Amino acid sequence: MRRIDIIYIGLGIFLAGGLAFLVLQLVGLDSQQAGIWSQALLIFGLIGWLLTYLFRASTKQMTYNQQLKDYQEAVLQKRLEEMTPEELEKLQAEIEQEKK
Template identity: 40%
Template sequence: MTRAGVLKLGFGLLLAGGLGYWLFQALGLEGFSAGIAAEALLIVVVLVWTSSYLFRVVTGRMTYMQQRRRYRSGYDDLTAQQLQERFDAMTPEQQQALMASIAEEESSQAAD
């Protein structure tokens, strides 16, 4: 969320509190009771919003995390395609030399 979005949200909550106060007064509550009721309603709204945010964090459903997963899966697919194209463009001798080099490297790592 951008700074402007946060400011708009804060201003909206301030307005909602004021409107809630007038609404509770119109429903018959006196000034002090209307203020407490409006404040309680805003606290419930903020707690529900915060808990929904925490739920998204815990389950990994945040926008950034979803974008990152999509990027990585796309990048991995693209990389595999590019590697396959480069391998196919090699001569059979170069392919065999590469495969021998990989096998040699794997065997040296297994020996360590």
């Protein structure tokens, strides 16, 4: 993620908090209550994002892990494609031997 993306995300969150504050005031809450509830919404959103991040990290579904897995599979696929039929037969025989 680039720095400008982080700036846009931060600005978006800041504007969402301000918008929530204005909407809550339009609904009928006074400015103090609207401020408390808009901050609560932002905190709950932050906690929700943190929980999804922890879930992705614990299940290893992060971008880096996925890229590494895709790379390793591509390398193995390329090696298999480059093998001669005799080498493939030999590899299959070794696999069958290991299964027994």
